Amino acid sequence: MSPPPLEGAIELRLRLADGRVGAVEVRNSRPFHAGRALAGRTAKDALALLPTAFSLCGTAHLLAGLQACEGATGVVAAAPHQAARKFLLAGETTLEHGQRVLRDWPHFLGEPADLAAVKELRSALSGLLGLVYPHRDWMTPGGGRMAPETDKLSRRLGRAAALILRHVFARPAVEAIGSAAAFAEWAERGGTGAARLIARVLETRSSGYGAGPSGLLTDVDAVFLVDRFKVEDLDFISRPHLRGRVPETGPLARQAGHPLVATLLDVHGNGVLARLAARLVEMASALGDLQALLPSLENSGGAGGAAQSGEGIGMVEAARGLLVHHAELTAGRIAAYRILSPTEWNFHPTGPLVRGLEGAEAGPELEWRAGLLVTAIDPCVSCAIAIENDG
Amino acid sequence: MAIPSRIIAIDGLEATVESFGAMRRVSLMLLDEPVGLGDLVLVQAGGFASRKVDPEEGEAALEYLAQVLELAGGAGEPE
Numbered sequence: 265m266s267p268p269p270l271e272g273a274i275e276l277r278l279r280l281a282d283g284r285v286g287a288v289e290v291r292n293s294r295p296f297h298a299g300r301a302l303a304g305r306t307a308k309d310a311l312a313l314l315p316t317a318f319s320l321c322g323t324a325h326l327l328a329g330l331q332a333c334e335g336a337t338g339v340v341a342a343a344p345h346q347a348a349r350k351f352l353l354a355g356e357t358t359l360e361h362g363q364r365v366l367r368d369w370p371h372f373l374g375e376p377a378d379l380a381a382v383k384e385l386r387s388a389l390s391g392l393l394g395l396v397y398p399h400r401d402w403m404t405p406g407g408g409r410m411a412p413e414t415d416k417l418s419r420r421l422g423r424a425a426a427l428i429l430r431h432v433f434a435r436p437a438v439e440a441i442g443s444a445a446a447f448a449e450w451a452e453r454g455g456t457g458a459a460r461l462i463a464r465v466l467e468t469r470s471s472g473y474g475a476g477p478s479g480l481l482t483d484v485d486a487v488f489l490v491d492r493f494k495v496e497d498l499d500f501i502s503r504p505h506l507r508g509r510v511p512e513t514g515p516l517a518r519q520a521g522h523p524l525v526a527t528l529l530d531v532h533g534n535g536v537l538a539r540l541a542a543r544l545v546e547m548a549s550a551l552g553d554l555q556a557l558l559p560s561l562e563n564s565g566g567a568g569g570a571a572q573s574g575e576g577i578g579m580v581e582a583a584r585g586l587l588v589h590h591a592e593l594t595a596g597r598i599a600a601y602r603i604l605s606p607t608e609w610n611f612h613p614t615g616p617l618v619r620g621l622e623g624a625e626a627g628p629e630l631e632w633r634a635g636l637l638v639t640a641i642d643p644c645v646s647c648a649i650a651i652e653n654d655g
Numbered sequence: 656m657a658i659p660s661r662i663i664a665i666d667g668l669e670a671t672v673e674s675f676g677a678m679r680r681v682s683l684m685l686l687d688e689p690v691g692l693g694d695l696v697l698v699q700a701g702g703f704a705s706r707k708v709d710p711e712e713g714e715a716a717l718e719y720l721a722q723v724l725e726l727a728g729g730a731g732e733p734e
Binding site for chain 1: 656657658659674675677679684685687697699700701705706708712713715716719720722723724725726727
């Protein structure tokens, strides 16, 4: 087997037994030392690296890092910066979900990716950091010099909204995801690839595929996480747990209370359909947040520096789930740094993906269904699936 | 993570890029600015170059990623 790419990858091996998925093995070669390699840098130098080195969810990494370093040094970001951070995070969430829907979902219909739409969405929603912090000092704890270019941002949001309307929902989002009946009717009409995929999931009776013992990561105790970081360190970063449990993080955990998602969970369980619907719901919600937050962006200076030593934790709900950074600073430099990514919960050897696949029906649709389940849960790296027949 | 990778050949909307001695083919279709030989681009899962990187920013990220790989015990080795 060829070595995994430098950014790491996930390999999933499904061993079949008696027409079902028996054992599920996960090999995760993601770079768990990413936090440790930040040691020795100043907080600002470390924070400056995050949007580039973690570009997939670069804004979420930057915001988690800012929170952690601000907590360590006692700096409090002013209200305009807090609003800007919510805005920037909503932009990244909309973009990440949109890219998944437009680039990766068509594969499961045998259709080409809608790369022109992906490119247009990226052109609208990437680079928002530079339009809010034009002096490019966004990595300053407490906030840099904020001077939002609101006209440009407004035009960018307008383009993103029009594109999502045209390429994803084909009608106002609320009319597609407002209820289970509306969702089914929207899917049946098949006006977009997203609608056709939902219809295909329903037709192939795959809605509940991947449902398993539930557990959603909602309230996380920061004290518990810090304790585990210090005691278990890389073991916890690579295989996190909540006192032995490994709950799911991401759109399903956050949107489980939305009327459509709640109904789908009741009817079909926490399988493919509820997870795909949660992503659509969250994309529409994040786009609405962007538009609602835009008027609250205003010019603002930064906060002054404070203590040079201490420790802090940053917890951010990134597109794929809870992202945690933990920083320990001594004399202004990083003494220890840890990064816990959502993929490590969701693709944990006893996590929600594995629990959903263990015991699932095999059959000719297995490869398609397992691939769709992986896409619905959404790792931040490529994931190869190998199926090994029994006997 | 996204690895800044240097473009060493371009063939229409595809390019060959190199990073830490590893070569791969990537699509340039999602880039919204022109790129040339020697430029650094970020590559994401799926084999798409996602954005051109400022040289100084890219070199800083490469130096950091080299440390990550060293701590992990060498490029490309699973943990």
